[in-house]
Amino acid sequence: MSGTCWSGKNDCSNGYYCPPNVGYFSQYCLECRFDMPSNAKCKCNNTLQPSCKECNGDKCEDCIQNYYINGDKCEKCSDNCYYCDSSTECTLCDGGYYLENGSCKKCISPCESCISATECIQCPSDYYLSADNKCLSCSKDMPRGSRCVCRYTMQEGCAQCYNNDCQTCAKNYILVNQACKPTCTKQNDCLEGQYCDDNKYRSGQCYGCMDNCQKCIRADYCSLCNEGYYTAEDGTCKPCNNDMPSRSECHCAGKLIANCSRCSTTGCFRCIHDQATVKGQCLYNECTIDTQCISGEYCQSHTNIFNQCTKCDKSCETCTEQSNKCTKCFSGNYLTEKHGCAKLSENCLLAHPTGRCLKCASGFYINAQNNCSQLSQNCLQANMRGSCLVCENSYFITAQNTCQYCSKSMPIGSSCQCGNTKKTNCAQCDNNTCRTCIKGYSSINGDCKKDPCRDDAECKPNEFCPTSDPDATRFCRKCDKTCSTCRSDAKACTACESGKFLFQTKCETCKTGQPMDVSCQCGSKTIKNCIKCVGDACQMCADGMFLQDGKCISCSKLKLGEACAFQGKIVDNCKEYDSNQCSVCVNGAMAVNGVCKVCSENQELSGCSNKSVGKTVGIVVAVLVIIMLSIGVGIFVVKKVKKNKKNIEGLVSGEVTQGQALKIRASSPQMRDQSEHNY
Numbered sequence: 001m002s003g004t005c006w007s008g009k010n011d012c013s014n015g016y017y018c019p020p021n022v023g024y025f026s027q028y029c030l031e032c033r034f035d036m037p038s039n040a041k042c043k044c045n046n047t048l049q050p051s052c053k054e055c056n057g058d059k060c061e062d063c064i065q066n067y068y069i070n071g072d073k074c075e076k077c078s079d080n081c082y083y084c085d086s087s088t089e090c091t092l093c094d095g096g097y098y099l100e101n102g103s104c105k106k107c108i109s110p111c112e113s114c115i116s117a118t119e120c121i122q123c124p125s126d127y128y129l130s131a132d133n134k135c136l137s138c139s140k141d142m143p144r145g146s147r148c149v150c151r152y153t154m155q156e157g158c159a160q161c162y163n164n165d166c167q168t169c170a171k172n173y174i175l176v177n178q179a180c181k182p183t184c185t186k187q188n189d190c191l192e193g194q195y196c197d198d199n200k201y202r203s204g205q206c207y208g209c210m211d212n213c214q215k216c217i218r219a220d221y222c223s224l225c226n227e228g229y230y231t232a233e234d235g236t237c238k239p240c241n242n243d244m245p246s247r248s249e250c251h252c253a254g255k256l257i258a259n260c261s262r263c264s265t266t267g268c269f270r271c272i273h274d275q276a277t278v279k280g281q282c283l284y285n286e287c288t289i290d291t292q293c294i295s296g297e298y299c300q301s302h303t304n305i306f307n308q309c310t311k312c313d314k315s316c317e318t319c320t321e322q323s324n325k326c327t328k329c330f331s332g333n334y335l336t337e338k339h340g341c342a343k344l345s346e347n348c349l350l351a352h353p354t355g356r357c358l359k360c361a362s363g364f365y366i367n368a369q370n371n372c373s374q375l376s377q378n379c380l381q382a383n384m385r386g387s388c389l390v391c392e393n394s395y396f397i398t399a400q401n402t403c404q405y406c407s408k409s410m411p412i413g414s415s416c417q418c419g420n421t422k423k424t425n426c427a428q429c430d431n432n433t434c435r436t437c438i439k440g441y442s443s444i445n446g447d448c449k450k451d452p453c454r455d456d457a458e459c460k461p462n463e464f465c466p467t468s469d470p471d472a473t474r475f476c477r478k479c480d481k482t483c484s485t486c487r488s489d490a491k492a493c494t495a496c497e498s499g500k501f502l503f504q505t506k507c508e509t510c511k512t513g514q515p516m517d518v519s520c521q522c523g524s525k526t527i528k529n530c531i532k533c534v535g536d537a538c539q540m541c542a543d544g545m546f547l548q549d550g551k552c553i554s555c556s557k558l559k560l561g562e563a564c565a566f567q568g569k570i571v572d573n574c575k576e577y578d579s580n581q582c583s584v585c586v587n588g589a590m591a592v593n594g595v596c597k598v599c600s601e602n603q604e605l606s607g608c609s610n611k612s613v614g615k616t617v618g619i620v621v622a623v624l625v626i627i628m629l630s631i632g633v634g635i636f637v638v639k640k641v642k643k644n645k646k647n648i649e650g651l652v653s654g655e656v657t658q659g660q661a662l663k664i665r666a667s668s669p670q671m672r673d674q675s676e677h678n679y
Contacts, residue, residue: 080097090104125150258282273292397414453465465488480507483496510533
C-alpha cells in the first residue's frame with residue numbers, strides 16, 4: 001500500500017512521497033518517480049530524502065530530473081540542465097538549450113531546439129530550417145523545398161501561415177486547400193539528373209533521379225543511364241557486362257546499343273553471346289530465335305537459308321511471331337488483352353490488361369473507379385474512399401481521416417505514426433519509441449500509459465475515480481448505466497438520465513407511486529412530481545397533481561375545466577379523490593356518483609340549482625342598487641339647474657351686482673352661456 005498523509009503527518013510507505021502543499025484532509029501517497037515535483041521528499045526506510053526517486057534502505061540511489069546523486073543525497077544540476085552527473089557535468093539540457101563542455105547554453109534566437117550554437121534542429125512557427133541549419137523567416141523568396149513551421153505542422157513552400165494552414169505560398173508554388181504545391185510545366189524545367197512529377201499540376205517538384213541515372217521521368221524508373229550502364233527490368237541502372245540479359249541497351253558514346261557489354265568513347269567494341277560488332281552495333285549474322293535479335297525486333301522465319309530480325313510495331317518494346325503482337329510495352333503503357341499497347345491512365349504505374357490500375361505513383365491511391373487520385377497531405381496510404389490509413393512519421397489520423405502533426409493537444413486515443421509502428425496517445429516520438437505523451441499519460445518503455453487519477457474531477461462526466469484503489473488500477477471508470485454522473489462509486493449517482501429521478505444516490509424510473517416532491521429528469525430539465533416526460537417537457541404528473549405551464553401543481557389549486565391526475569388516471573374538475581371516485585369537486589361542479597358534473601351543463605341537479613338561485617338574487621340586488629344610485633344623481637342635477645336659473649334671472653333684473661355675476665359665470669359654464677345669451 002502507498003499509505004496516506006496530511007498536514008504534519010506522513011504515513012507514506014517506502015518508495016512513496018506525500019504530495020506537496022497537502023492540507024488537513026488526508027491524501028494517498030504517490031510513487032517516487034523521475035518527473036515528480038522538485039520539492040517532494042521520497043520516503044526511504046522512514047527517512048525523507050528530498051528530490052530522490054529511488055532508494056536503497058535509508059540512502060538515495062537515484063534522483064529526479066534536474067538533480068544528481070552526490071554520495072547518498074540529491075544535489076541540483078546547473079541551470080537549464082535536465083540530467084547531469086555532477087554540478088559541473090551536464091549530460092542533457094532542457095529544451096531551447098544545447099550542451100557544450102558539460103554546461104547548457106541557450107540556442108540562438110529564434111531557434112527552439114538545437115544541438116550546437118550553429119546547428120538548429122527545430123524552428124518556431126513562421127520560420128523554416130535552412131540548408132545550413134539556421135531558422136529563417138518564411139517568405140516568398142525562400143528556397144524550393146523549404147518547409148515552414150505552421151504551428152503544429154510543417155508546410156512546404158508556405159510563405160505565410162495562419163494556425164496550421166497556409167495563406168500565401170512561395171515562388172513556384174500554388175495554394176491548394178490551404179497547402180502549397182510546387183509546380184513545373186515540363187520536364188525541361190528540372191536539371192539533368194532530376195525529374196518533374198508525373199502530375200505536373202499537383203506537385204511538379206524536381207526530384208533527384210536514382211544512382212547512375214542521367215535522365216528519368218519518375219522516381220522508380222530511369223529512362224537513360226550513365227555511360228557504361230543499362231536500364232534493367234526493374235527500372236534501375238546496372239553496369240553493362242557479359243552477364244546482362246539479352247536485348248539490354250547499354251549507353252555507349254551517347255547512344256543506346258543493344259547487347260553491348262563493353263563500350264568506348266566511339267561506340268561498342270564487345271557484345272554478349274558472341275554477337276559481332278558491325279559499325280558499333282551488336283548483330284547476329286542470322287537468327288533462329290527472338291532473343292538473338294536486338295530490342296524492338298523479332299526473328300521472322302523464312303524458307304530461305306537465313307532468318308532475319310524484323311522490327312516490331314512502333315507501339316511495342318518487344319514482340320514475337322508478328323510485328324504487332326507485343327510482349328512488352330514502353331514505359332507509360334500497358335499490355336492489353338489483345339497483345340497491343342495502350343497508354344496508362346494518369347499517375348498509374350501498372351495496369352491490368354483490362355486497363356484497371358493496379359499500382360499508382362507515389363502520393364496517389366487507387367480510387368473506387370480504379371484510377372489514381374491524390375493522397376491527402378502527409379498521408380502515405382489510403383483506402384478506395386480516400387480515407388487515410390497510414391500517415392507520415394510524427395502524424396496521426398484525425399476523426400476526418402486526414403493526417404495532423406502529433407502534439408500534446410491531440411485527442412485522447414489518437415495513434416501517432418512512429419517509424420514502422422503506431423503509438424497511441426504519443427505526442428512526440430523517435431523512430432519506434434515514444435518520447436513524450438499527451439496530458440494524463442506517461443512514457444513507460446517507449447509506450448504511453450495512462451496516469452492514475454486522483455479524484456472525480458479528472459474524469460469525464462459519466463465516469464468516476466476509484467480513489468481507494470492502488471496506482472496500478474486507479475483509472476477513471478464508467479458510472480452505472482442509469483447514472484449520467486456519479487461520485488466515488490459506479491452506483492453513487494449524482495444525476496440521472498432522462499425519465500429517471502435521483503433517490504438516495506440511486507436513479508429510479510419516473511412512474512406512478514413514486515415519492516412525492518422528487519424531481520424527474522426530463523431531457524435537460526428537472527421537473528418536480530413529474531412521472532412521464534417527452535424530451536424536455538413533462539407529459540404527466542404524479543397523483544394529486546395537474547400540469548400547468550410545464551410544471552406539476554397541487555390539485556387543491558384546480559379550476560373549473562381543468563383535470564388532475566389520480567391513481568394513474570386523469571380526472572376532470574376533481575380536487576380530491578378517494579376510493580376510486582372524486583370526493584371534492586372544483587367550484588361550479590358537483591360530485592354525482594363519484595364524478596364531477598359541471599353545474600352550467602346540469603341545472604337540474606339540486607345542489608347546482610341552489611347555486612343558480614343565489615347567483616340570480618345577487619344579480620337582481622346589484623341591478624336595484626345601480627337604479628337607486630341613478631335616481632339620486634338625477635335629483636341632484638335638477639336642483640342644481642334650478643338654482644343656477646334663479647341666479648341668472650337675478651342678474652337680468654339687476655338684483656345681482658356685476659362682481660357677483662362674474663363669480664357666478666366663473667363657477668358655472670351653463671350660467672356663463674345663458675348670461676351671454678341674455679345679454
